[in-house]
Amino acid sequence: MRFDKIIYIRYMPLTKKIYTDFYMEEVQNAGLEVEYWDLTQMFFKSNFAMEDASNLVKTKVFKSYGELEKAIKDEPALAKVLFISIMTFEGRIKKLYQLFTKYNCKLAVFGRNMFPLAPSKSFFQKLNKISPSAVLNRLKLKKLQKLVNNGKIKKYDIVFLGGSLGWQGIGAIDLNYLKDAEQIKVNSDDYDNYLLLKNQESNNSDNYILFLDEYLPLHPDTVLFNIKNVKAENYYPELNDYFDRVEKQFNLPVVIAAHPKAMCYKTEDFFNGRKVVFNQTVQLTKESTFVIAHDSTSINYPIAFGKKIHFITSKNILKGIEMVHRNVLHFADYLGCNYQFIDDNNAINLIDQISVKKYENYKYSFQTSKETENKTTREIFIDFLTKDL
Numbered sequence: 001m002r003f004d005k006i007i008y009i010r011y012m013p014l015t016k017k018i019y020t021d022f023y024m025e026e027v028q029n030a031g032l033e034v035e036y037w038d039l040t041q042m043f044f045k046s047n048f049a050m051e052d053a054s055n056l057v058k059t060k061v062f063k064s065y066g067e068l069e070k071a072i073k074d075e076p077a078l079a080k081v082l083f084i085s086i087m088t089f090e091g092r093i094k095k096l097y098q099l100f101t102k103y104n105c106k107l108a109v110f111g112r113n114m115f116p117l118a119p120s121k122s123f124f125q126k127l128n129k130i131s132p133s134a135v136l137n138r139l140k141l142k143k144l145q146k147l148v149n150n151g152k153i154k155k156y157d158i159v160f161l162g163g164s165l166g167w168q169g170i171g172a173i174d175l176n177y178l179k180d181a182e183q184i185k186v187n188s189d190d191y192d193n194y195l196l197l198k199n200q201e202s203n204n205s206d207n208y209i210l211f212l213d214e215y216l217p218l219h220p221d222t223v224l225f226n227i228k229n230v231k232a233e234n235y236y237p238e239l240n241d242y243f244d245r246v247e248k249q250f251n252l253p254v255v256i257a258a259h260p261k262a263m264c265y266k267t268e269d270f271f272n273g274r275k276v277v278f279n280q281t282v283q284l285t286k287e288s289t290f291v292i293a294h295d296s297t298s299i300n301y302p303i304a305f306g307k308k309i310h311f312i313t314s315k316n317i318l319k320g321i322e323m324v325h326r327n328v329l330h331f332a333d334y335l336g337c338n339y340q341f342i343d344d345n346n347a348i349n350l351i352d353q354i355s356v357k358k359y360e361n362y363k364y365s366f367q368t369s370k371e372t373e374n375k376t377t378r379e380i381f382i383d384f385l386t387k388d389l
Contacts, residue, residue, distance in 0.1 A: 001386045003082045003106075005033040005075075009096075010086040011043040013052040014059055017260050018086065021189045022110075023378050024057050030382050035060060039068070043092065051261070065095060072103050082158070082385070084108045089171025091140025094147065101154040111178075112162025112188045113297050114169035114366050116334045118326035141172050148177070156181045160381065162188040163366040184384055186377040190300030191367040193282040195376055198305075202287050208255045209246060210288035212281065212296040215259035216321070230320035232270075238314055240272045242342035249348050252289060257281040257298070290350060295327035300367055303335070303359050310350050311339035335362060 006027050010018070014036045019025070028034045036059045054061075062068045075081055083105050087093055100107050147153040159181045161167055166188070167178060187195070217232035243254040256276040258265050265276050277284060285291060285301035290308040293299050294317070302309050311332045318325040332339040336355030340348065364370070372380060 001032070002388060003032060003385055004077060004080040005035070006082050006084060006385065007035045007037055008084050008086055009037040009039065011039045011092075013038055013040055014054050014056065015051045015260070016053045016056070019053055019056045022084065022086065023381055026378055026382055027385065028057070030386050032385060034058065037062060037068075037071070039096070042068070051263070065099065068096075069099055069102075072099060072105065078103060078105065082106045082108055084110070085156075086110075089173055091142075091144050094140060094144040094153070097144070097153050098147075101152070104154070106157050107154065108158035108160065109156050109170055110160045110162070110186070111167040111170040112160065112186060113190070113300075114163065114166050114188075115295070115297055115299070115327075116330055116362070116366070117168070118323065118330035145172070158182045158184065160184045160186045160377070162186050162191070162377070163364060163368060165365045184380065185369045185372050186380050187368040187372055188297075188300055188366065189377070190282070190298060191304060191363075191373075192376045192378065194301060194304040195374070197282050197286060208253050208288055209250060210284050210291045211243070211254055211256050212291060212293040212298045213256050213259045213262060213276075214294055214296050215262040216294065216317075216324070218262070218264055219259070220261055228320060230314075230316050234316050235314075236270050238316065238343050240274075242312065243271070243274065245345075246292070246348055250289070254292070255284060255288075257284050259296075293331075295324050295331055299331065299335075303362055304367065306354060306356075306359065308351055308354055309335060309337045310348065311337055312342050313339060314341055314343045316343070335359065 008018075008022055008024065024034050024036070034057050036054065036057050038054065038059055038061045041061065041063045042065065060071065062071070072078070083100065085093075085107060089109075099105075144153065148155060155177060156170075159167065159170070159178055161183055162185075167173070167175060217230050217235045219229075221227065222229045246254055254274055256271050256274055257280070258276050258278045260279065262278075264270070265278075270276075281298050282301050285298075285307060286305050288302075288307060290310060291299070291302040292310050292312055293302075294312060299309060301307075311328045313325045313328040317328075328339050331337070336351070336358040338349045338351055340346065363373075
């Protein structure tokens, strides 16, 4: 086989979703050794009570670069090990990638699950929002990019790309950075889930409206990366009032497809008694009448199933997390859908029918390719890992 061992490396604890999305069980079943290297304590002071599924696969937790370097050195057959980075290419990973370069580790990354980015703000808007942390991160990134360009930090050896623009999800790189990498066409994980479910019979159909929750006010990433946010005490009441109007207009209930990190939903009622469902977004989407969303990557599902999408924002979102607001407007335009401020007391202006042309363009840009649209990434990935050179 091409590789004997796969090491997934990330600066957050292992979750069930990551375990599934990166095919760890399937890789083990194919006869390869699998480990998950958790660098959380090297990058952050807390794991912010995130899910920990380290029981699913052999996991090593590192507290320092010294420990990490020793682990790399101690790998008995390093040339047959593939390191898969589950981290954005940005300034903070410079020291880590210097270690990969020092020991000439085989390094791979998935470029997928991307979506259309809203246009950049003007120079003066950016200047108005500048912060010390943003300046520091920018300087770190510039230093990393310089080291890469000078050949002092290695580039990825292998990239798995979902859609023609999937590479944009890797981080602060351009296509030139990937020109020497071995490129393997795959799908977005959402598109793979769609493939697995599309031909199954539905239990029931068209009797509810689905909301793709993003856990906006309480998402742990906003704390990890110091992202400005909306307040829960404003967001949820506004959202529930809007859902009341939606339900009245369409005479259908709104069901919540909970974000996988929304642990608080399991102990508190944030949606006024509405049904909240975890880990069933693809099935829920398939059987829904239409979908309501902000800028969740889960819009892949209604696009794949050809469902209408209604995008929503609010004045508080515009004020608190402007990027989400701008993405909402951009998504709506990109897909030929409508958007709405939930705090404006207007009728829900749902589109009459989807734009097949725009949905199709999204499909091949961000979800799949002509070569892989009927084949799962799981098949492609395992075949690649186990084949001989």
